[in-house]
Amino acid sequence: MRGHHVLAVSFVALAAIYVVLFNTSTRIEPDAAWSRFESLSAAGYDGRAVVHGDRALRLWREMADAAPRDVHSRQLEVADAHYRGGKPMRAIEEYAAALSSAQAASLTDDRRIEIRRRIAELDLAQGNAARPALIAARFLERSGDALANHKDRESEGEQRFLDLVDAMRPGFTDVLPADGSGRRIDSRAGNSLEIADAMTTVGGYYALEADGAYAAAGLLSSAHSIRESQLGPDHADTIQTALLLAPVYERIDRLSDAEDLYEQVFQAVERTKGSNNPELSLYIRLLSGIYEKQGRLTEAEALNRHMRQIFRDAFGARRYAANRSRDRLFDINRPVSASFPLEADYIPPDLVRAADFGIPLSKSPTVEEMQMRLAKIDGTSMPESLAGLLEACSSEGERLTLRSAYRSHRTQRVLHRINKDKGTVADPGTSEHQLGLAADIDVNRRFMRATDRAYSCFEKKAWQYGFILSFPQGNTYLPGADSYEPWHWRFVGPRTALLYREIGPWGMPQEFLSVLPCYEERALSGLFVDRERGDICIESLTQSASSESEERGT
Known part of the structure; x- marks a missing residue:
């Protein structure tokens, strides 16, 4: 024992x-x-x-x-x-x-992507948004053309990056209040301005999604606060973020906040450009639109009168006198859409090679899409104007090139078939590309985005070169769920673009072109659109459409 x-x-x-x-x-x-x-x-x-x-x-x-x-x-x-x-x-x-x-x-690339995804997930769970914003911005850059929902080439591999960013949206919504208060910016994640750039990129992407407004507001308001404190209220980057944030505030019914931002932008540009600079027109139109939504029509009209006086001082009382019937005869100003189709055999009479005018290209200069209309009008031409606009809006880190201009009816038919059911390529015969007056713009070899600095420049300056945005946010010109195309710009000539900026129906370019003679007549006679009394030209278009509908019904 x-x-x-x-x-x-x-x-x-x-x-x-x-x-x-x-x-x-x-x-x-x-x-x-x-x-x-x-x-x-x-x-x-x-x-x-x-x-x-x-x-x-x-x-x-x-x-x-x-x-x-x-x-x-x-x-x-x-x-x-x-x-x-x-x-x-x-x-x-x-x-x-x-x-x-x-x-x-x-x-492996997949392993690096997964590690970054996990870092972003964990950071957001801890209430930190800076590094996740940098990671999401990197994913968006790698998404290439998938962000545009466009099928010029296969982009299924790029789509996964958008899926990763979409999965991060609830985390940003929880961490960043929509009004920018209580921001948690981890300085260890990187330079504050680099973080603001990333937040602007990601917030701008969420702003395009139907259910992304609150995440967008949190990111953009944080980015705006950083840029305002670091760069000042007059800096172009601060203004860019404000112009992305204000429409988001409109969507979530914070009209007074949107109004404050537009007023800040207007005052900043007025300080830097002067009180009579035509570039103020963009901010006047945006602020006027807010007043209209708030029912403050008298104040909206006062702003519009101020803008007309700016244009009168800059371009003279007869600034639209050169808009003749010859412009419409050569299809310079004709609308193109499902309601105004082109014939299958339509070929522009004055096609030229874009490369001959020094325009930087995304594709071989011999490709069909690297042609465009000469469209000589008002002492300039489309390729000369586009070359000037691209040069004016080029900036460090953003290389601008022409992605696509003229497309034949056959090419449009092929692209439409490749696009399948996405609805982001116009039906054959309804594309401005066949007209030869459209230009799709690349930034760093992918479609231009609303968050690009170049886009902000186009918004301010494109009309001076004769271009207008064909598919603005909220349009219904294409059958897809979202037909916003910040890369697609249409040449109409400087005077018509000026008329659209001054009195045209904001965000309705095809309707504007379809009743262009009405706007020209009223402008030349001094009977401008009065916001308090309504837009007579658009009302006439609506009445005409109703009459046609009734006739078909009988």
Whole structure:
């Protein structure tokens, strides 16, 4: 009996010694610590495993002969364990360190994407929006043309980046209040202006989605606050973010906030450009639109009179006198849509090569789409005007090129078939490209976006070169759910573009062109549209459409 007792005591002592030695070895030997990590992790005990994983990494890093690649791969395993059940901030630290190390080049693209997605997920869960915004902006840049929902080429691989950004939207909505209060900007994530750029990019993307207004408002208001404090209220980037944010505020019925932003922008541009600069027209139209939504028609009309006086001072009382019937005869100002189709055999009479006018191209100069109308009008031409506009709106980091101009009826038919049911390519015979007067613009080899600085420049200056935006936000010209095309600009000539900016129905370019003689007649006679009395030209179009509908019914 005594022998058994001695044996038991010896066994306990040996077990105790083993435990001490094992614990000691896992504290001083990285291989032992790593073995313990793997055992616990495989059993599903990630919370306990990460203690040993962290220790193994620390010990290996202290060893001069440790292989960096081995440490890097194990660092990611520990980060994964932290992600599954450890401490979120430790997972972020290890993931971020792994991505910034020299060994990160050995990771597959899919692995890098997943790591960044996890970092963004964990950061948002901790209430931090800065780094997720940088990550989402990188995903959007890699989405290429998928963001435009366009099928000039296959983009299924690029679509996954949009899916990742879409999945992040609820996190941004929760973290960033729509009014910008309570912003949590982690300065460790990067330069504050870099963060503001990313928030502007991502917020601008969410602003295009039907259910993305609140996420967009939170991101854009934060970006605007950063840019305003860092760059000042008069800087072009501050103004750009304000012009993206104000329409979002309109959507969520915060009209007074939108009004404040438009007024700030108007005052900023007035300070920098002067009180009589025609560029003020954009901001006058936007502010006037807010007044109209609020029922403040008298104030809206007062703004419009001010704009007409600016144009009168800049271009003279007879600024529309050159708009003759010859312009319509050569189809310069004709509308093109499902209601105003072109014949299948229509070919513009004055096609020229864009390359001959120094226009930077996205495709070979011999491709059909690299042609456009000469469209000589008012002392200038379409290619000369486009070259000037692209040069005026080029900026550092954004290379502008022509993606597509003229398309034959046959080419349009092929693109429409490739596009299938997306509804983002016009039916054959209803495209301004067949007219030869449309220009799709690329920024850095993908379609121009509303968040590009170049787009802000086009909004301000395109009319001066004779271009108007054909598919503005909210239009219904194409059968798809969203036919907003910030890249598609139509040449109508400087005087017609000026008329559209001054008194045309805002955001209704096809309706404007369809009743252009009415606007010209009223402008030349001094009987401008009065917001208090309604738009007679558009009303006549509506009445005509109703009459035609009644006739078909009978």
